[in-house]
Structures are given as C-alpha cells and as structure tokens.
Amino acid sequence: MFKHTTIFHAALLSVALCSAPLAMAEEASPKAFGNQYSPVAPVSGGQAQVVYYRLPAANAQASGAHVYVDREFQASLLPGGYTAFCVTPGQHTLGAYLNDAPKYAGKNTDVYSAQLNGGMTYFLKVGEGGNAAPQAVSRSQAESELAATRQQVHALSRASHVVACDYQPMPAAATFKDYSLSGDVLFAFGKSGYADISTPGRKAISELIDQLRTEHANLEQIAVIGHTDPIGKADANHALGLKRAQTVRRLLLDGGLSASTIHVSSAGSREPVSGQCEGTRAEQVACYAADRRVVVRVDLLP
Structure with missing residues (x-):
C-alpha cells in the first residue's frame, strides 16, 4: 500500500509558523486530549478518511509523534492519542515522526506515499521505533486498540489538503x-x-x-x-x-x-x-x- 520516496531537496520549517504549535505537543496535560474514541462513520465516495493513532504503551516516548499529510503538519500524537481526517481520493503522502523537533525534518524526508480510494476509511498506527512508515491495520484490530485512546486536540492542523469530512449515516445494525x-x-x-x-x-x-x-x-x-x-x-x-x-x-x-x-x-x-x-x-x-x-x-x- 505504501511506497517509500526520499526527497533530496529539503526545506526546514519556519520557526515562526510551526514551532509554537508543535512545542505544545510535548505537554501531556489533560487539555491535550478530547473525547474518547468512538467508531467513525463512513464518508462519501468523494473522500477518503484516515484514522491515525498511537497506542498508550508504557514504554512509549513521552514526546509527540508528528503526523504530516502531503508534507504539511496535521497533528502531534501523544501516547494514547488519535486524529481522524479526510482528504480527496488519490495519491497522498503520510507519516508520523518521533524526535522530529526542532527542525521538523519529517515534513521533507522519509515520505511514504499511499493511494487512498474514495469512500474508504484507513486505520494507521504509529510505530514506536521512530520509523515514519504508517502501519496499516484492519478496522477490527484498530478499533479494539482505539478504545483506549482519546482525540488529540492540542495542536492546530496546517495540512491544506485535509477537508471537512462528509460523513454518511452509519449502517443499521443487523437484526x-x-x-x-x-x-x-x-x-x-x-x-x-x-x-x-x-x-x-x-x-x-x-x-x-x-x-x-x-x-x-x-x-x-x-x-x-x-x-x-x-x-x-x-x-x-x-x-x-x-x-x-x-x-x-x-x-x-x-x-x-x-x-x-x-x-x-x-x-x-x-x-x-x-x-x-x-x-x-x-x-x-x-x-x-x-x-x-x-x-x-x-x-x-x-
């Protein structure tokens, strides 16, 4: 699903634009998290949805894993945090980078490319080894792990390709x-x-x-x-x-x-x-x- 591409010409993030919101990623205060995860609704065929999460592992680094969408900052996931967002279908780059501060080089290096199809929801997990490659997991596995996570809300998204999700009604439960x-x-x-x-x-x-x-x-x-x-x-x-x-x-x-x-x-x-x-x-x-x-x-x- 994911193809690794190295970007040879890299530009550092502007400190004025990004250092302040990302610095907040290191704070594990209660205000860093929103609601506990609940199953996401499906989206329309004109969008693809991504749920990116990080396990609340005891041995996880306390610092944030910075999530980039098409080389732009989306969220900084603390252990036990998740972010859910939508993009138009097509080819996108995704990754979550540990130890990315202060240069935030993850925006420009070790970029991983994915083809996201319309109407689909993708569940991606942060690798605690520092590897930025998204770990694609099944919905059943993801939601059993997501039950222990909360929405990450302390840093503002700067990902211009992220759009408001066009959620569709949840399918009726089988009787x-x-x-x-x-x-x-x-x-x-x-x-x-x-x-x-x-x-x-x-x-x-x-x-x-x-x-x-x-x-x-x-x-x-x-x-x-x-x-x-x-x-x-x-x-x-x-x-x-x-x-x-x-x-x-x-x-x-x-x-x-x-x-x-x-x-x-x-x-x-x-x-x-x-x-x-x-x-x-x-x-x-x-x-x-x-x-x-x-x-x-x-x-x-x-």
Missing part, C-alpha cells in the same frame, strides 16, 4: 444472522425427505447446532427458509423448498433445539444468488448449485 446450508450437500437433486438427508448433510446440521449454541446465548426465534433453483415450475419449486425446510427443522429438533422457536417457510426460486445460467440441463443444474440451499436465520436479541 438477524443467516447460516446457509448447501442443498446439494443436504439432499440429492430433487429430493427433500427426512430419509433423503445425506451423511454429509447430517454432519453439517450437527455442526450448525453446535455453532448456534456457541454463538447465541438465547435462541428464541429461528426461521428455516428453503430455496431452490429456477429449473422447473414455480409452484413445484416452492413446495420443494418448503419440504426441505421442514426436514431441516426436524433435524434441528433432533439436535435438541426447541420446537417453539423454529418456524419454516419457502422462498422457492424467488431469491436466486446465481446469475442467468444457460446450456444443457446438466450444465444448468451445475451452474445453479448455489441457489439450492436452506437458510437458518437467527434473530439477534438487542
């Missing part, structure tokens, strides 16, 4: 979770009865029961939905999907799940996941394999 069982694993083609369940199919359902009990403290509402491919008549496909869902329900009951929590229905061939398949019947049967499935849907309790 259910789907577990999909392959119809071809459960049954032979066109079959649906309890006696028709294959040995691999029984094993898959047994494993699903164990997974449901592990992932959900309460299983109050479970929907079993049968799906078919579009081969054949719609009425026949609906009936086949319902019979397969009823068979899977019976096996879930055999596994000890409560009958009062499990309801069945059929989507028939109305909700395909495959594209339009062509060719001989055998080729179509193979092409539509993903459509033949039974979905076990578990309601997520608030």
Whole structure:
C-alpha cells in the first residue's frame, strides 16, 4: 500500500509558523486530549478518511509523534492519542515522526506515499521505533486498540489538503444472522425427505447446532427458509423448498433445539444468488448449485 520516496531537496520549517504549535505537543496535560474514541462513520465516495493513532504503551516516548499529510503538519500524537481526517481520493503522502523537533525534518524526508480510494476509511498506527512508515491495520484490530485512546486536540492542523469530512449515516445494525446450508450437500437433486438427508448433510446440521449454541446465548426465534433453483415450475419449486425446510427443522429438533422457536417457510426460486445460467440441463443444474440451499436465520436479541 505504501511506497517509500526520499526527497533530496529539503526545506526546514519556519520557526515562526510551526514551532509554537508543535512545542505544545510535548505537554501531556489533560487539555491535550478530547473525547474518547468512538467508531467513525463512513464518508462519501468523494473522500477518503484516515484514522491515525498511537497506542498508550508504557514504554512509549513521552514526546509527540508528528503526523504530516502531503508534507504539511496535521497533528502531534501523544501516547494514547488519535486524529481522524479526510482528504480527496488519490495519491497522498503520510507519516508520523518521533524526535522530529526542532527542525521538523519529517515534513521533507522519509515520505511514504499511499493511494487512498474514495469512500474508504484507513486505520494507521504509529510505530514506536521512530520509523515514519504508517502501519496499516484492519478496522477490527484498530478499533479494539482505539478504545483506549482519546482525540488529540492540542495542536492546530496546517495540512491544506485535509477537508471537512462528509460523513454518511452509519449502517443499521443487523437484526438477524443467516447460516446457509448447501442443498446439494443436504439432499440429492430433487429430493427433500427426512430419509433423503445425506451423511454429509447430517454432519453439517450437527455442526450448525453446535455453532448456534456457541454463538447465541438465547435462541428464541429461528426461521428455516428453503430455496431452490429456477429449473422447473414455480409452484413445484416452492413446495420443494418448503419440504426441505421442514426436514431441516426436524433435524434441528433432533439436535435438541426447541420446537417453539423454529418456524419454516419457502422462498422457492424467488431469491436466486446465481446469475442467468444457460446450456444443457446438466450444465444448468451445475451452474445453479448455489441457489439450492436452506437458510437458518437467527434473530439477534438487542
């Protein structure tokens, strides 16, 4: 993601412009930090968002790690601080430099280039070894670490390419979770009865029961939905999907799940996941394999 570029012609920062705000970076007063981190909202496709943070490590240097965006000062991160900002999509240089004062050479040396795409949020971590290269981390890892950080607010940004973030609504939390069982694993083609369940199919359902009990403290509402491919008549496909869902329900009951929590229905061939398949019947049967499935849907309790 990041490409290292050495800048041969360097200019020192003006003391009059930058030394005062950066000097404040060395002060770890309570006023240096704002709110505790909370998950950032997505941004529009016309922007890219960056969350740059520094772990509150016990062995971290007390001085600030100076963050530059396109060679201009954005923030000075003390241990346990983060900054979040937006830029237009495209190529940008990023870095966080320890021991950068008093010349602030990080603005012009060891610049790291990144292609930032529109609508994306990037999570970058400061390396405590003094290396300015951003450490790109996944959102899940970053947010588990960001929970212990606070917004860095004590130094003013001078990064002219940073723009106000055009935040979008947070996606709605899922109210259910789907577990999909392959119809071809459960049954032979066109079959649906309890006696028709294959040995691999029984094993898959047994494993699903164990997974449901592990992932959900309460299983109050479970929907079993049968799906078919579009081969054949719609009425026949609906009936086949319902019979397969009823068979899977019976096996879930055999596994000890409560009958009062499990309801069945059929989507028939109305909700395909495959594209339009062509060719001989055998080729179509193979092409539509993903459509033949039974979905076990578990309601997520608030």
